[in-house]
Amino acid sequence: MSRPRLTNKAILFLAASAAALLAIYLFWSLQGSIRELLEQRMGPRTSTLTIIKIVKLLLIGILGYLLVRALNFLFFALAFRLKRIDAPTLIRNIFTIVAFTILFLIAFTFLFPEVPLGSLFTTSAIFGVILGLALQDTLGNFFAGISLQADRPFQVGDVIVVGAQRHTGVVEEISWRAIKIRTFQNHVVMIANSNAAREPIEVCPRDNLNARIVFFNTLYSDSPAKTIHVVREAVREAENVSSKVTPIVRIRDLGENAVDYEVKYWLEDYAKYNDTDALVRQRIWYAFRRAGLSFAFPTRTLHVERPSRLAQRDGDGGAIVERLSAVDIFAPLSVEETGMLAQAAVRHVFAPGELVIRAGDPGSSMFVVHNGRVRVQVNENGRPRTVATLNEGDFFGEMALFTGEPRTANVVAQEETEVLEIGHAAMKRVFDTNPDLVESLSFIIAERRQGLASQTDSATPVNESSAGILSSIKRFFGLSQ
Ligand code: CMP
Numbered sequence: 001m002s003r004p005r006l007t008n009k010a011i012l013f014l015a016a017s018a019a020a021l022l023a024i025y026l027f028w029s030l031q032g033s034i035r036e037l038l039e040q041r042m043g044p045r046t047s048t049l050t051i052i053k054i055v056k057l058l059l060i061g062i063l064g065y066l067l068v069r070a071l072n073f074l075f076f077a078l079a080f081r082l083k084r085i086d087a088p089t090l091i092r093n094i095f096t097i098v099a100f101t102i103l104f105l106i107a108f109t110f111l112f113p114e115v116p117l118g119s120l121f122t123t124s125a126i127f128g129v130i131l132g133l134a135l136q137d138t139l140g141n142f143f144a145g146i147s148l149q150a151d152r153p154f155q156v157g158d159v160i161v162v163g164a165q166r167h168t169g170v171v172e173e174i175s176w177r178a179i180k181i182r183t184f185q186n187h188v189v190m191i192a193n194s195n196a197a198r199e200p201i202e203v204c205p206r207d208n209l210n211a212r213i214v215f216f217n218t219l220y221s222d223s224p225a226k227t228i229h230v231v232r233e234a235v236r237e238a239e240n241v242s243s244k245v246t247p248i249v250r251i252r253d254l255g256e257n258a259v260d261y262e263v264k265y266w267l268e269d270y271a272k273y274n275d276t277d278a279l280v281r282q283r284i285w286y287a288f289r290r291a292g293l294s295f296a297f298p299t300r301t302l303h304v305e306r307p308s309r310l311a312q313r314d315g316d317g318g319a320i321v322e323r324l325s326a327v328d329i330f331a332p333l334s335v336e337e338t339g340m341l342a343q344a345a346v347r348h349v350f351a352p353g354e355l356v357i358r359a360g361d362p363g364s365s366m367f368v369v370h371n372g373r374v375r376v377q378v379n380e381n382g383r384p385r386t387v388a389t390l391n392e393g394d395f396f397g398e399m400a401l402f403t404g405e406p407r408t409a410n411v412v413a414q415e416e417t418e419v420l421e422i423g424h425a426a427m428k429r430v431f432d433t434n435p436d437l438v439e440s441l442s443f444i445i446a447e448r449r450q451g452l453a454s455q456t457d458s459a460t461p462v463n464e465s466s467a468g469i470l471s472s473i474k475r476f477f478g479l480s481q
Helices: 004-040 047-082 087-111 117-123 125-134 136-151 193-198 226-238 271-289 310-327 335-344 400-403 424-433 435-453 462-477
Strands: 161-162 167-174 177-183 186-192 201-204 211-218 246-255 259-266 348-349 355-359 365-370 373-378 385-392 410-413 417-423
Touching: 004 047, 004 117, 087 117, 087 125, 117 136, 125 136, 136 186, 136 193, 161 177, 161 226, 161 271, 161 417, 177 193, 177 355, 186 193, 201 462, 211 271, 226 246, 226 259, 226 271, 259 271, 310 335, 310 417, 335 417, 365 400, 385 435, 400 424, 400 435, 400 462, 424 435, 435 462
Parallel strands: none
Antiparallel strands: 161 167, 161 201, 167 177, 177 186, 211 259, 246 259, 348 417, 355 410, 365 417, 373 385, 373 410
16 A cells, blocks of 8 residues: 555544544533424424434444444554564454444443343344345355465465356455455456355466466478477576476477477466466567478468479489488499489488387388487397487498398487488399498498497407308398309
């Protein structure tokens, strides 16, 4: 509450108290004359005394009300605040009601000593029923309010969503009658305590890390790994996004026109989630712009059938030729032979963590890493051991292809990885014209086999095993010994 408002209230309060005191003083001093006046008008009946008493009761009631307000202020607003405690509104209200009732009853017994108040309350069943019916809602709210104060499922400052109508806002007050929330359109909604007690209430506590989910989408041609990385980095920097938990970006659906994503992030101040959601969307837009990613809109994809390898060659076939000619085992090949291999190669993209090759499977092709990185892993005592990491331009899968034996290891994409797969027939053609290639390959295979053997295995010297591999490759590919 601001200072001027407090001063205004104090002046108003003092003026009202002075007016009430003055009215009481005047009424008490002039009661004899007022009674005479009434009797002249209404005749000398006993009811004039009762009228006077009722007016007195009313005046005392007004003064009592002002007194209770003053006590309430002194006790809760000053004493509690000195101890830095915010007294719940409900307790203040109960105090007011109880204090006022006591004052009223004292004044009543003083003015009407002939009326037996105790028996009136205890014996009058009709009075009880009437009071019960009249106060049904009020009492319901009152007791629901007490249970809310006792349970404390939420507090002032928390965001709550109430009932099927999903009234959403920040709790401003919990009184004996209702919960007051301020919606995000700055409207005030009062929810009766008894209604709130019946409805489900979703609570987003102020001192809790509450999360939000924002949806977006991309074109099917945009890489999921890249999208996830770009959005995560953009969102974690946004204002009011908690730095305690890293945002989670994940694919929700492979939709009709787009890959649908969601980003889940945690807020410092949940009451500002509308602004933060908007900021998150804005950051995603800019991050997309920088990373060359695109939002999808309803589209129809028209597929024009063309032989896929031809399409690849027309697309970035040049890059494939360049990649293959940089692979050391293919260095001796002529430009035409590398071109032929490139034409035969099939491109595949693997997500981070996906298996490219599974140990023990049969295999009739080898792979060259075009973009990305893979890990070669063997199982040792039930746990994976990484024997090598292969980068762009490295090859794998040659062991099973050239020896006809099962795959010797798992090969896992370490990040989003694009590989070029070359089959048995294409390699056979290359061997026919380049018999020397078999020799360098058998040496590499022998070396890799040694890398696969565990520390405890007794390894055969590379030269010795390479000679054995050389003859088995020649046998397998039907080359002259
Ligand atoms: P292949 O056995 O067909 O399938 C698994 C592949 O992992 C294997 O061929 C090799 O290409 C590769 N590999 C196995 N051991 C090693 C190693 N020590 N270093 C690098 N690559 C390897």
